[in-house]
Every structure is written in C-alpha cells, then in structure tokens.
Amino acid sequence: MNTDTPTLVFPDDISRAATLIQAGECVAIKTETVYGLAADATNERAIAKIFEAKARPASNPLIVHIASAADMAKWAKDIPDIAFELANAFWPGPLSILLKKQYWVLDAVTGGQDTVVLRCPASKDFISLIQASGTGLAAPSANRYKFISPTTAAHVLTSLNGRIAAVVDGGSAEVGIESTIIDVTQDVPTILRPGPIDDVMLERALGRKVRYAANLGITVPGSAKQHYQPDTPVFLLSTEELERRGLRSNEGVISYSQPRLAGHLDDDCHIQLSDNASEYSAQFYAALHQLDKLALSCIYLESTPTSTPWIAINNRIGRVVAG
Ligand code: TXA
Numbered sequence: 001m002n003t004d005t006p007t008l009v010f011p012d013d014i015s016r017a018a019t020l021i022q023a024g025e026c027v028a029i030k031t032e033t034v035y036g037l038a039a040d041a042t043n044e045r046a047i048a049k050i051f052e053a054k055a056r057p058a059s060n061p062l063i064v065h066i067a068s069a070a071d072m073a074k075w076a077k078d079i080p081d082i083a084f085e086l087a088n089a090f091w092p093g094p095l096s097i098l099l100k101k102q103y104w105v106l107d108a109v110t111g112g113q114d115t116v117v118l119r120c121p122a123s124k125d126f127i128s129l130i131q132a133s134g135t136g137l138a139a140p141s142a143n144r145y146k147f148i149s150p151t152t153a154a155h156v157l158t159s160l161n162g163r164i165a166a167v168v169d170g171g172s173a174e175v176g177i178e179s180t181i182i183d184v185t186q187d188v189p190t191i192l193r194p195g196p197i198d199d200v201m202l203e204r205a206l207g208r209k210v211r212y213a214a215n216l217g218i219t220v221p222g223s224a225k226q227h228y229q230p231d232t233p234v235f236l237l238s239t240e241e242l243e244r245r246g247l248r249s250n251e252g253v254i255s256y257s258q259p260r261l262a263g264h265l266d267d268d269c270h271i272q273l274s275d276n277a278s279e280y281s282a283q284f285y286a287a288l289h290q291l292d293k294l295a296l297s298c299i300y301l302e303s304t305p306t307s308t309p310w311i312a313i314n315n316r317i318g319r320v321v322a323g
C-alpha cells in the first residue's frame with residue numbers, strides 16, 4: 001500500500017469489505033478480542049501485504065479465521081477429537097487451536113511450519129466477511145509489529161493509516177485481549193498463549209488436564225518478548241510502591257485497586273480500571289493507547305493479582321513493561 005493513500009474507514013459494509021479482500025487487499029475489522037488485519041489466506045500476495053503493512057517478520061505465522069468448525073478439515077489434517085470438543089465448547093469465541101496443516105496451506109501463513117492455527121471468531125461482521133469472501137481469512141492484530149494491539153478503529157489508524165486499504169469500524173472490541181492459543185498436537189494439550197479462556201475453563205470443558213507451555217509468550221514462533229510496547233516507557237509497581245513513591249507531573253498511572261496516590265496527579269493521566277479481570281482486559285489496551293497519546297515521561301502500571309483470571313493480563317503486562 002502506498003502511504004500517500006489514506007485508509008478508508010466505513011461502518012459494517014461487509015460487501016464492500018469483501019470486494020477489497022477478493023481484490024487481494026488487507027482490511028482491518030473488529031473481532032471480539034482485538035481488531036484483526038484480514039486478508040485472503042489462500043492469496044500469497046495478499047498475505048505479503050499484511051507483513052508489509054505491519055512491518056512484521058515473515059517467520060511469524062498467522063491465525064486463519066474460519067466461519068465454523070465444519071471448515072477445520074479444509075485447513076488442518078489428522079484433527080484429534082479434542083479439537084472438535086474445544087470447538088464445540090468455545091467457538092465462536094476467543095480460542096485459537098494449533099493443528100497439523102493440510103499440505104497446500106501457504107508457507108507464508110504458517111511461517112514454513114507443518115502446523116496451522118485456526119479460530120472461529122465471535123463477531124457477526126467478521127463471520128459475514130469470511131462467508132462473503134468465500135475463503136479463510138488470515139488476520140493478525142491490526143497494529144504495527146511490536147505496537148499495542150487495537151481495540152477500536154481509531155487505534156488501528158494510529159499505527160496503520162495509509163498502509164492498509166480499509167478499516168470496518170465496528171466500535172470497541174468486547175473482550176479486549178488476544179485469543180488463547182492451544183496446541184492439541186501434543187499428548188497433553190498445551191497453552192501457547194494465555195488468553196480469555198484459561199486453563200480452568202479448558203479443563204472443565206475437556207475433563208482432562210491441560211498445561212501451560214514452559215516459556216510462555218516466547219514459545220510461539222516469532223513472538224518476541226516485549227511485543228506490545230507503547231512509545232512511552234511503562235514501569236510495573238506494586239500497590240505499596242505506587243503509594244509510597246508518589247507522582248511527579250507528566251507521569252501516568254493505570255491502576256485497578258483504587259490506590260491512595262500522593263503527589264502531583266492530573267486526572268487525565270490516571271486511569272482507574274476495574275478490579276474484575278474480564279472488565280480489566282476489555283479496558284487495558286485502550287488505557288495504554290489513551291495515555292500513550294499524552295507524551296508522558298512514563299506510565300506506572302499497578303501490578304495486578306496473580307490468580308487464574310489474571311494470567312493472560314499478567315502475560316500482556318509482562319510484554320509492555322520496559323527493561
Ligand atoms: O485474538 C486473536 O488471536 C487476534 C484476532 C485478530 O483474532 N489475532 C492475533 O494474531 O492475536 P497475532 O498474529 O497478533 O498473534 C497470533 C500468534 C502469533 O504470536 C503467532 O506466532 C502464533 O499466533 N501462531 C500462528 N500460527 C502459528 C503456528 N502455526 N505455530 C505456532 N504459532 C503460531
């Protein structure tokens with residue numbers, strides 16, 4: 001895409017978006033997790049445009065989005081029963097399943113591996129776009145490589161304006177953090193990226209043990225640590241450290257527990273999020289985007305609880321903090 005051509009923004013005109021996809025363009029569109037940058041997963045040139053727009057290394061594979069579990073076998077082979085059980089329990093929804101790929105799936109999509117990650121998203125517009133395009137849609141988060149994931153159309157434009165054909169503006173993504181990725185090709189199903197669907201939910205649905213990958217966050221190929229850094233440096237502080245330290249002017253805070261903040265506090269620079277993990281997830285990236293626009297000297301993030309519902313959030317926090 002030529003950077004002189006501004007990106008089109010329009011609401012839920014799915015046939016217009018499908019026409020662009022069929023012409024080999026990339027279109028950003030909301031999923032329930034974050035906005036995705038969608039392109040025809042069978043079109044090598046369209047896939048190349050995703051990597052170019054994001055400035056993302058070619059070795060980093062893409063999730064293929066499908067309209068229902070019935071499409072799994074088009075993309076994957078040797079599908080174990082457990083994959084169908086997971087699809088039954090959680091699709092459409094924020095769960096991505098790693099499977100053995102069919103021989104024809106493009107190396108550009110899989111990073112040259114023999115696996116493919118599939119997801120059926122819970123977004124009516126996205127499903128309509130898959131159906132209208134008549135193909136699976138490869139879609140990474142619609143942000144430049146290493147930038148914060150977008151949960152609104154405006155966030156997409158902050159890093160991709162002029163680099164992609166269009167954004168379908170569907171309002172705010174409801175879940176707010178990227179899907180859980182689970183590998184079902186191993187003896188014990190293994191969570192490669194923690195997300196909205198945690199180990200307890202997975203074990204309850206499957207009636208068997210799942211595990212987290214040993215080095216979470218960097219097992220997934222190409223996903224370098226510090227994946228989601230905003231321009232402003234972010235530091236993680238405990239509630240006590242935050243209260244003891246006090247704030248100087250031009251410093252921002254994102255908190256969850258109503259800490260007693262001392263010193264200079266400008267209302268615009270303090271974002272109080274929910275102490276409920278799902279609500280916190282829905283607001284977290286938007287809070288970072290909002291403070292990142294203020295050209296602050298730094299952002300302090302109050303460290304969140306370590307209990308199960310917070311695992312995915314703590315994983316994303318680990319990727320935004322400096323150092
Ligand atoms: O919620 C989500 O999953 C969003 C929305 C748009 O669906 N998508 C998303 O895509 O987060 P992306 O590209 O930002 O992250 C996908 C992750 C990458 O870290 C990639 O390395 C991993 O999935 N992945 C994709 N295919 C893989 C494969 N065959 N083997 C291992 N990891 C894979």
Ligand code: MG
Pocket residue numbers: 140141149
């Ligand atoms: Mg991403």
